[in-house]
Amino acid sequence: MLTLDGLSKTYKTGDTALSDVTLSVPKGQIIGLIGPSGAGKSTLIRCINRLVEPTSGKIMLGDVNLASLGKSDLRQQRRRIGMIFQEYALVERLTVMENVLSGRLGYVPFWRSFLRRFPATDIQRAYQLLDRVGLMEHADKRADALSGGQRQRVGIARALAQGPELLLVDEPTASLDPKTSRQIMRLLTEICSERGLPAIVNIHDVPLAQQFMQRIVGLRAGRVVFDGPPDMLTREALTTIYGEEDWNAMRQGDEEQAEAEAEARGRLAVLAQ
Amino acid sequence: MQIGVVVYLFLALGTVDVNWARVYAGLERGQRFVMGFLQPDFTSRWRDISQGLSESLTMTLTSTVVGVAISIPIGIGAARNLAPRWVYYICRSIIAVSRALQEIIIAIFFVAMFGFGPFAGFLTLSFATIGFIAKLLADDIEEIDESQAEAIRATGASWWQVVNYAVQPQVMPRLIGLSVYRLDINFRESAVIGIVGAGGIGATLNTAIDRYEYDSAGAILLIIIAVVMVTEYGSSYLRKFLQ
Numbered sequence: 122m123l124t125l126d127g128l129s130k131t132y133k134t135g136d137t138a139l140s141d142v143t144l145s146v147p148k149g150q151i152i153g154l155i156g157p158s159g160a161g162k163s164t165l166i167r168c169i170n171r172l173v174e175p176t177s178g179k180i181m182l183g184d185v186n187l188a189s190l191g192k193s194d195l196r197q198q199r200r201r202i203g204m205i206f207q208e209y210a211l212v213e214r215l216t217v218m219e220n221v222l223s224g225r226l227g228y229v230p231f232w233r234s235f236l237r238r239f240p241a242t243d244i245q246r247a248y249q250l251l252d253r254v255g256l257m258e259h260a261d262k263r264a265d266a267l268s269g270g271q272r273q274r275v276g277i278a279r280a281l282a283q284g285p286e287l288l289l290v291d292e293p294t295a296s297l298d299p300k301t302s303r304q305i306m307r308l309l310t311e312i313c314s315e316r317g318l319p320a321i322v323n324i325h326d327v328p329l330a331q332q333f334m335q336r337i338v339g340l341r342a343g344r345v346v347f348d349g350p351p352d353m354l355t356r357e358a359l360t361t362i363y364g365e366e367d368w369n370a371m372r373q374g375d376e377e378q379a380e381a382e383a384e385a386r387g388r389l390a391v392l393a394q
Numbered sequence: 395m396q397i398g399v400v401v402y403l404f405l406a407l408g409t410v411d412v413n414w415a416r417v418y419a420g421l422e423r424g425q426r427f428v429m430g431f432l433q434p435d436f437t438s439r440w441r442d443i444s445q446g447l448s449e450s451l452t453m454t455l456t457s458t459v460v461g462v463a464i465s466i467p468i469g470i471g472a473a474r475n476l477a478p479r480w481v482y483y484i485c486r487s488i489i490a491v492s493r494a495l496q497e498i499i500i501a502i503f504f505v506a507m508f509g510f511g512p513f514a515g516f517l518t519l520s521f522a523t524i525g526f527i528a529k530l531l532a533d534d535i536e537e538i539d540e541s542q543a544e545a546i547r548a549t550g551a552s553w554w555q556v557v558n559y560a561v562q563p564q565v566m567p568r569l570i571g572l573s574v575y576r577l578d579i580n581f582r583e584s585a586v587i588g589i590v591g592a593g594g595i596g597a598t599l600n601t602a603i604d605r606y607e608y609d610s611a612g613a614i615l616l617i618i619i620a621v622v623m624v625t626e627y628g629s630s631y632l633r634k635f636l637q
Contacts, residue, residue, distance in 0.1 A: 210545035227550025
């Protein structure tokens, strides 16, 4: 279980990215973090595993305060937190298998990782994970030979290889097409419920968040302005999160897109006849 | 404006003191030199040439290997995104010193310290290699895709593991390409620094010219050109293979 208490982040430039965020994520819950760009979603996620140093506040993972750890303790604790990235962030020139095994780096000494001599249990587990995400036959391919959806699956397998107690997911579908996005979101939610893993998912696609998340947290200008189940995410709630104009513009954009899609579908249907 | 430039050019040329008799003598020597080139003599000084060549090749290879080996830690230390501030400044200063001093100056210095011969040349080329490789490696590391390093760091990997898993795969092909290119440069430089006494084929060339043996000198120059061409083709082939 993760608890954030009064978490704030002010960048050196004086920009306040987060102010006084208090949030708790119970075991097994998947939270969708929504908000306009620049609201601090990415900063919030990166503060939790301290890829970004928070300015103040507590980050309790179990009974460890991550915000106050020294360097080597922090490394130990990072192993408990798996992270999945927007642009997959795989090491392109390494194989799929090496990428998955890199999730074990926090557990093995340098010489083992350098010689690529991971313990047999790690390798076995990596194969199981590749099987789970459906990439068994791609294990020896280089990561840059895969498609976007496949790469994100490798990203998921890498995060799971850590044996994490929490998943941080940063815009997992932003670089994927709608169909693949849904597949990836389904895979993520399935895996989380299989393992009782809590997850925080940054997501800018509101309908996708409503479809897959158990709880939605809305962030605006670094503050939590909404916290509740997806069906409470009414038009008013969305207006508070995105602001009047932005939300209308976004909805209009969505409607236009839907219209365009409907039209295209209609044309295809005509063609098919 | 243009007229001014032309007038200045003529005035400037007028101040150049040309000794036409000397130019004439030089032309004659130049002609003999070209003739030497056309009829290169590989045989009469073959022992000197082959010794100089093998010295040069040894010097080139050892200095490239040693230079690259030293450059890697310095290059990593000189990358702002990997090294702490104080290490960064130390490594950048080493690079700056190595790059500021031209090979010939370093060679004169090392010849004065360690005497004539290929050892001074080896040190010179190693030193020059550090400035070249470490700088380009550091710049390359600073331009890596930071998100890959972030992802590896997020797994709880140590600094060494981040270097090995996220940085090395991104910079390795270029590092190999640069090392091969440096090998090529080092061979050419070994011919130049030989003239100031740092051994190798340059020393042989210098001796041949001093003895007015232009046919042997021509042979040496042809050998240098041949070796450079071989390394050139070799390195472009290797780089293609690495892509």
